[in-house]
Amino acid sequence: MARNGAVTWRRRTEKIESFDLSPSDTEEVHVLAVDDSHVDRKVIERLLRISSCKVTAVDSGRRALQFLGLDEEKESNGLDGLKVDLIITDYCMPGMTGYELLKKIKESSAFREIPVVIMSSENVLARIDRCLEEGAEDFIVKPVKLSDVKRIKDYMTRDFRVGERERGRGINKRKLRDSCDLSLSPPSILSSSSPSSQSQSPSLSPSILSATAPCSPSSLDSPTRRLKMTSSE
């Protein structure tokens, strides 16, 4: 199975073999950022550029698929010359949500190996679980910070060096999340332990969280953000 996500890695080794160590297009990671908010696009673009990534920012899932060449259910390997190494997308978007975009990417044989990171302003466990189960690499609670981008980049680089994708890609995050707020337990317990957030629609669930402003640290702080602070791997 073609591993498009690992192309950058492969290209690097090819270059070394032929003693052509030009760093220009082998080192830089190309990220496709998807967010309908202009403010957020500007911020994520800057965060990525300052982290030495090439960025293409689009305002919808549809445009993201067009950029990848996946529009109109037509798969195409002919990209715009720039391979995409990572896709980072907002969850809540009009039209196609980030979750739907994630599914479309994972359903495509050409692009399913590209790591997808979801961003969301809502810290809803059920949502996080659903995305990780669908194959998302990571889930960032907004507002996105430099440390979030750095963590993703480090994670990506490590994956390339290891040279393979863990099939249960939610495992790392979930395991560390478990150790943060629950004892180590299988995923099924985690999803059933949050019945309240599952039965409520995304717009209602923060009625509990809203009083405590979900974006600021609380006991329900983003699992993935928290694991960043507690794990120093």
Place this chain on the structure above:
Amino acid sequence: MLGLAADRLRADMNRLLAFLFHQGILDEQFLQLQQLQDESSPNFVSEVVNIYFHESEKLLRNLRSLLMDREFLDYRKMGNHLNQFMGSSSSIGAKRVRNVCVAFRAASEHNNRAGCLTALELLEHEYCFLKNKLHELFQIQQQRVLATGVRYPM
């Protein structure tokens, strides 16, 4: 002379920032934005903030026109606008504006028209206050640039 002006401006700026943080008008996300400003992107913060102002004013206009509809109050659309407003406010560290959006959204989820009206007025007030303060901040920073050539670190 120039040195004194520069010191005074820096003090003014720090005092204003301290006030804004202390009052909960801004939170650490604003600091994060400042850290992203450097010689390769010397106007980053004001660029983002200006996009925020532009978007916010559009959202506020939409919210007001939704609430002015006597026949049918589209609470769902209001919720969407509020989600957008909340998101962008949180992305620039506009904590108080964001918190008012949260309360506003709760009122709209309960189909509470009166509550929504109150929340909208409060939101407009908080937003205006924030805008004025940020303009003040950018003004001081501009003066600093003129006085010293220093734009960053902020």
